[in-house]
Structures are given as C-alpha cells and as structure tokens.
Amino acid sequence: MASTRDWRLLIEEIRASQDDDSTLGRIVQAAASLAGAEHAMLALVDDDAGVLRLTHGVGPEWSGELVGMELDVESPDEGIVTLVAKTGRAHLAKDVTRERTYRRLFQSTLSEYALPLVDEHGRVRGVLNLESQRVGAFDEPAREAAKMLALLAIRVVERQDLVRREEALVQIGGALDTAVSEEELVEKVLSVAGSLLRMHSFSVFLRDPATDRLWLKGSVGGLQARVGQVSYACGEGLTGFVAESGRPLLLDRPQQHPRWRGLHLEMPPSEVASYLAVPVNSKGKCQGVLRAVRRRSSNPLLQVRFTEHELRVVQTIAEQLATALENLRSWARVVQAERMAAWGELSAKSSHMIGNRVFALRGEVNELRHLLREAELDREALAEVADGLQRNVERIDEILQDFRDFLTATTLTKQPTDVAALVRETIQEVVPRTEAIEIALAVEDGLPRAEVDPRKVRRALSELLENALNHMDRGRLEVEVGLEVQPSGRRAVRIAVGDTGPGVPEDLKKAIFEPFRSTRVKGMGLGLSIVKGIVEAHGGTVAEVGVPGRGARFVMTLPVASGQNGAQHGAS
Structure with missing residues (x-):
C-alpha cells in the first residue's frame, strides 16, 4: 500500500512534468500502485460528443488500442464507470460477479472501485477506475489514496481548462491590434x-x-x-x-x-x-x-x-x-502602433509575474515533500499545503485578471448607482477589521445617483483601498464621499481615499498612473493605470494630492448624469 516514499516520488514526478497529458498518465500509474490495483484507467468526458472516452490506463491486460474507446452513458448496457459518471458518486464493487451493473473489460477482474472527477462547478469531468484480481480489494486506506489521486487528476484537468481559457482571451486581446x-x-x-x-x-x-x-x-x-x-x-x-x-x-x-x-x-x-x-x-x-x-x-x-x-x-x-x-473604428494608425508596443510589454510583464508565481508553487511542493518525509503521513498537514497551492493558483488568476482589467478598463456598462452604498460595500469587502487600522468613513447626505459601471468603479476603489493598506502596517484609513460642482458647472461625486503611510513624492504623483509603476510585490504594476482608465472612461478625473511624508490621498470624481437631481435612496 502507499508509503511516504511512494507519495514523495509521485509529487516529484508531477512537479517535474511540463506535459499535463503525461501527468494524468502518471497519476493513473500511481493509482494502480498506491491503491493496490492490477488495472487502473482514466475516462474523461468529451463535452462535444457527450460520451466518456478512455484516455489513460495501465495493467497486464491494458492495451493502447483501448485509448479512445467510448463509453456511452445512454446505452442500457452502461457498466460501473458510466454509472459513476451519471450519478457523480463513487461505487465500490467488492465482488463484480454479484454486480448487476458490472460490464467486463478485463478477464481477471474480481473487484472494482470507481470514483468521479468533479470540478469546481459540480460537473463530472471524468472517472478514475481501479480493478483488482482479488475479491474484497480496496479497503479504506486504498480508497483514500484513490480519492487523493482523483483530486490531483481533476486539478490537472482544471488547469488545462484555465490555460485554454486564458490563451483564448489573450488571443482575442491580440486581435485588438492585429485585425484590420x-x-x-x-x-x-x-x-x-x-x-x-x-x-x-x-x-x-x-x-x-x-x-x-x-x-x-x-x-x-x-x-x-x-x-x-x-x-x-x-x-x-x-x-x-x-x-x-x-x-x-x-x-x-x-x-x-x-x-x-x-x-x-x-x-x-x-x-x-x-x-x-x-x-x-x-x-x-x-x-x-x-x-x-x-x-x-x-x-x-x-x-x-x-x-x-x-x-x-x-x-x-x-x-x-x-x-x-x-x-x-476610431483609432489612428499611430495610436495603433503605440498600443502594439504596450501589448508587447504587457505580455512580457505578465509572463514574468506568472513565472514568479510558478516559483512560489514549487516552494509549496517542496514543503509537501518535507511533510512526506515524516514517519507518518499527516493528511491534515497535506490539506493545508494543498490550500497553499490553491492560493498560489489564485494569485496567478489575479495577475491574469489585472491583464484583462487593463485591456477592458474603458469598456463600460453604465447604470444608475448609489455610490455611497457601493463605497460602504467595497470597504467591507476589502478592508480587514483589525485594531492596527482605524477606518474613518464620511458620507455627505443627499448624494444623487451616478450613471456609472458599478463593477468597474468597485474595481477602481478596491485598488485604491488595497494600495493604502499596503503602505501602512498601522494607521488611519480615511474615505470621504461627497458632491462637488466643477468650474464648468458640472456636478460630480467625489471619492477620496487617504492613509497615514509615507505618501507619494512630488516627482512621482503623475508617473504612478503609468503602466508597470509599482512598489508592491503583488500584481503587475497595472493597478493605478487601471484606475485611471476606468475613471477617465466615465469622464472623470483621478489624482494623488497628499503631502509627502504625511500619507497619500487619492481623489477621483465621477460625473453625475444630467437630470440626476434626486438624492440616493436606500443608502445604509
């Protein structure tokens, strides 16, 4: 049965692999070894055809000719694997000769254990199937090992989805500059x-x-x-x-x-x-x-x-x-050329940042290897490391989100919005409740609704709040929401975010809104550039007006649509 050394070798191989298909194959091999099965197979759902298709397998009776074999879930002769795919529940057959649903593929099989690969949306994406020449095989430790391997397999499948999705979105972004x-x-x-x-x-x-x-x-x-x-x-x-x-x-x-x-x-x-x-x-x-x-x-x-x-x-x-x-439709060719240059820099920067996160992921894997060297396998500790791996994957997703936000900052879907309520909600979501940070929120009464894209404004405000928190371990966070009448006579909702950190030097007050300008480890240095794009797309302004050494203070304005004279209702 599974030993610490077996798990360590498996993790090392997965870590070294650059090919997800090979990684899935190695997981199937490990399933046979660590769960004590003579045969192990992986069947993945073909979303287009609506069938299960065998993709990987090992064992004395396994043949490469079985790769691509389709298992039709609509057939009355369904079998245990298709039953698991349909129900989304694992199935243990201690003696297949007594199983009504069993359909023989290998002559030597006497017991079978099949479990679904379920993704984050609750969808069955495949089935990991183990077969043994012994009646009553697959005890609790064997099934637990199989469950862990199934979790590894679905993470690989989801990683394939993530890579395919992000590649597709980047391709569309690339079309922004290449389509004529x-x-x-x-x-x-x-x-x-x-x-x-x-x-x-x-x-x-x-x-x-x-x-x-x-x-x-x-x-x-x-x-x-x-x-x-x-x-x-x-x-x-x-x-x-x-x-x-x-x-x-x-x-x-x-x-x-x-x-x-x-x-x-x-x-x-x-x-x-x-x-x-x-x-x-x-x-x-x-x-x-x-x-x-x-x-x-x-x-x-x-x-x-x-x-x-x-x-x-x-x-x-x-x-x-x-x-x-x-x-x-509207950009001049010279602007197109500048955009292409920015796209190249953005692509290079994102590649570098993702590379850093991959390095962090390797660190988590090293920690996992350390845990596996212990005399006894600590599943609770392994689960904590798995959470760390998940967090780093989420960090990669944050980088890619910065990438997308930068490209789409000026594309808006406006609607009448209670800005005061939006500010309160964003503070609750972003700012942690700790004694180290004092929060002061001041909202002017009777503010009119603003015609804005609430999702984009929330993104811009979140960036300013996170920026303030990253520049002070302790101190005071001040947020003010009010109405101002500009020299042109146009009214605008004003949102100010101030902190008691080091502030911004005078010579950097404009430069910090340029892409890739950041002193923070997190992200791509696009945050304030995204804020600027979002605010200006609304016809507003954003600036840093704090006193160096006394803290930063960012002020953004969002024009109130004509005719919006009534006060907001329902602000909490």
Missing part, C-alpha cells in the same frame, strides 16, 4: 469562443449605424449559411431586447420569457434548453450582441444549462470585442 477589418475580428472571436466554450451554437450580431439593426456577422452552428441575411430591430425578440437594455440575459427555458419570439435561431425554437446573450457595449451604446444557445438533451453528460461562470467568460469576450471595435 471587422470581418477578420468576428472570425477570430468565433474561432476562439467556439474552442473556449465548446459551443455548437454561437453567433455574433453587430449594429449597423445606417439601419440601426443588428445584423448577423458570423456564426458557429446552424446560422452559418445566413450570415449577412438575418437581422433584428433594436428591441425585437430576446436578442434585440439585450441590445435595447444593454444588459445580459441568461435563461433556462427562454420560451417563457415575454420577449421571446423564436426568431432566427440556430435550431428549432422548441429544442432550445438554455439561452445566453451579452451586449457588446462601447461608450454607453450597444454595438452588438454575442449569443449562444444550447439544445435539449437526455444525455446527462451534455451540459445543456449555461452557468454564471460561462456568462462571465462571454462578458469578458464582449468587452474585448467592444474594445477591438472601438479601435478599428
């Missing part, structure tokens, strides 16, 4: 979105300023032959409604929505199970809609419902597309 026409841009978005989301029905509609209609510009699925022929009026059907409202829709059974018309779909209207549409907003106006639909299915492995995670991914794509469209 809208047609090329749409083609790129379709290619990347199709591979990223693995959708059979994904369409891009863009607004024609001359007719004020949304025209189909590209599609993956049943509408490909109708590109350039299909259009919606603004407000017509769900697609037109998304353009009219400027807000996304995620619906199961969309036929029940009052705006549903069943027009221009990639499949018969009655077969639509889930509907997702996101506006492509730029400068406060919808320039198009990204739409995806999924077909009804009785196959439990086919994901027929869109998730909030998928909605966020499509929103990111829409933001990238909006930025790219704006560039294609």
Whole structure:
C-alpha cells in the first residue's frame, strides 16, 4: 500500500512534468500502485460528443488500442464507470460477479472501485477506475489514496481548462491590434469562443449605424449559411431586447420569457434548453450582441444549462470585442502602433509575474515533500499545503485578471448607482477589521445617483483601498464621499481615499498612473493605470494630492448624469 516514499516520488514526478497529458498518465500509474490495483484507467468526458472516452490506463491486460474507446452513458448496457459518471458518486464493487451493473473489460477482474472527477462547478469531468484480481480489494486506506489521486487528476484537468481559457482571451486581446477589418475580428472571436466554450451554437450580431439593426456577422452552428441575411430591430425578440437594455440575459427555458419570439435561431425554437446573450457595449451604446444557445438533451453528460461562470467568460469576450471595435473604428494608425508596443510589454510583464508565481508553487511542493518525509503521513498537514497551492493558483488568476482589467478598463456598462452604498460595500469587502487600522468613513447626505459601471468603479476603489493598506502596517484609513460642482458647472461625486503611510513624492504623483509603476510585490504594476482608465472612461478625473511624508490621498470624481437631481435612496 502507499508509503511516504511512494507519495514523495509521485509529487516529484508531477512537479517535474511540463506535459499535463503525461501527468494524468502518471497519476493513473500511481493509482494502480498506491491503491493496490492490477488495472487502473482514466475516462474523461468529451463535452462535444457527450460520451466518456478512455484516455489513460495501465495493467497486464491494458492495451493502447483501448485509448479512445467510448463509453456511452445512454446505452442500457452502461457498466460501473458510466454509472459513476451519471450519478457523480463513487461505487465500490467488492465482488463484480454479484454486480448487476458490472460490464467486463478485463478477464481477471474480481473487484472494482470507481470514483468521479468533479470540478469546481459540480460537473463530472471524468472517472478514475481501479480493478483488482482479488475479491474484497480496496479497503479504506486504498480508497483514500484513490480519492487523493482523483483530486490531483481533476486539478490537472482544471488547469488545462484555465490555460485554454486564458490563451483564448489573450488571443482575442491580440486581435485588438492585429485585425484590420471587422470581418477578420468576428472570425477570430468565433474561432476562439467556439474552442473556449465548446459551443455548437454561437453567433455574433453587430449594429449597423445606417439601419440601426443588428445584423448577423458570423456564426458557429446552424446560422452559418445566413450570415449577412438575418437581422433584428433594436428591441425585437430576446436578442434585440439585450441590445435595447444593454444588459445580459441568461435563461433556462427562454420560451417563457415575454420577449421571446423564436426568431432566427440556430435550431428549432422548441429544442432550445438554455439561452445566453451579452451586449457588446462601447461608450454607453450597444454595438452588438454575442449569443449562444444550447439544445435539449437526455444525455446527462451534455451540459445543456449555461452557468454564471460561462456568462462571465462571454462578458469578458464582449468587452474585448467592444474594445477591438472601438479601435478599428476610431483609432489612428499611430495610436495603433503605440498600443502594439504596450501589448508587447504587457505580455512580457505578465509572463514574468506568472513565472514568479510558478516559483512560489514549487516552494509549496517542496514543503509537501518535507511533510512526506515524516514517519507518518499527516493528511491534515497535506490539506493545508494543498490550500497553499490553491492560493498560489489564485494569485496567478489575479495577475491574469489585472491583464484583462487593463485591456477592458474603458469598456463600460453604465447604470444608475448609489455610490455611497457601493463605497460602504467595497470597504467591507476589502478592508480587514483589525485594531492596527482605524477606518474613518464620511458620507455627505443627499448624494444623487451616478450613471456609472458599478463593477468597474468597485474595481477602481478596491485598488485604491488595497494600495493604502499596503503602505501602512498601522494607521488611519480615511474615505470621504461627497458632491462637488466643477468650474464648468458640472456636478460630480467625489471619492477620496487617504492613509497615514509615507505618501507619494512630488516627482512621482503623475508617473504612478503609468503602466508597470509599482512598489508592491503583488500584481503587475497595472493597478493605478487601471484606475485611471476606468475613471477617465466615465469622464472623470483621478489624482494623488497628499503631502509627502504625511500619507497619500487619492481623489477621483465621477460625473453625475444630467437630470440626476434626486438624492440616493436606500443608502445604509
């Protein structure tokens, strides 16, 4: 059974591997060894076909010819592996000759243990299967070892997803500088979105300023032959409604929505199970809609419902597309050249920062190796190290989020917003409650609502708060929210964030808003640059006005939309 040395060797091999496919193969080998099985197999879900497909295996009767073998979950002759995939629950067969669901693959098998690989969204992504020539094999220690290996396997699968997703988003960002026409841009978005989301029905509609209609510009699925022929009026059907409202829709059974018309779909209207549409907003106006639909299915492995995670991914794509469209339509070639240079620097910087995090991950693995040298395996300590590994993966995601935020800072989805409430909520989320930091919040009464993108403003304010906290171990954090009338007569909500840290030298007060300017270890040095982009996209201003040596003080203003004279309601 599993020894400390076995675990140590496994971790060392996984650490050294640069190939996820090889890593999965090594995990399957370890499953056979550490759980005492003669045969071990891994079957992964094919999202497109809705089947389980054998990808890795070991054992005396295993053959490479079995790789790619499909296990059909809709077949009445399902077997234990497909049963586990359908139910999402592990299954132990102590004696397969007494199992009604058992289907023989290896002649020598007498007992079997199969457990699902379940991702962070609760979806079954595969099955790890162990088979033994002994009746009653797979005792509690063996099953625990298999569970740990299944967790390792799903983390590798999720890492593959993360890499594929981020590569796709970077590719779309790259199209911002390389596409020379809208047609090329749409083609790129379709290619990347199709591979990223693995959708059979994904369409891009863009607004024609001359007719004020949304025209189909590209599609993956049943509408490909109708590109350039299909259009919606603004407000017509769900697609037109998304353009009219400027807000996304995620619906199961969309036929029940009052705006549903069943027009221009990639499949018969009655077969639509889930509907997702996101506006492509730029400068406060919808320039198009990204739409995806999924077909009804009785196959439990086919994901027929869109998730909030998928909605966020499509929103990111829409933001990238909006930025790219704006560039294609309005930027001068000289600005394009400067943007390409910034893109290169941004890519190099992100690569360096991710490399640093990979180094930190290796440190966590070294700690894990140290724990594995102990006489007895401490599972609780191993779990703590696993948490550390997860935190470092999250740090990588933060770096990539900075990357995305920098690219999409100027793409807004505005709505009337209670800024005072937003500030209070952000402070609660960002600022820890400790005796070391005194928090002083002052909010002027009767503030009008501001027409802003609340998600982007929250991002900008979070950056200023985190920046203050990173420059003082102890001290006072002051946040003020008020209304000011500017020399032009325009009213604006003013948000000031001050601290008692060292402050900002006079010669750096403007430079700190440039990309890659930071004295902090965390992030890419894009934080204040992102803040500047978000605030200026709203037509506001941001500046550092503190006294060096006495603390920093950042002040940003957000214009109040004309006609917003009433006080905010519901501010807590």
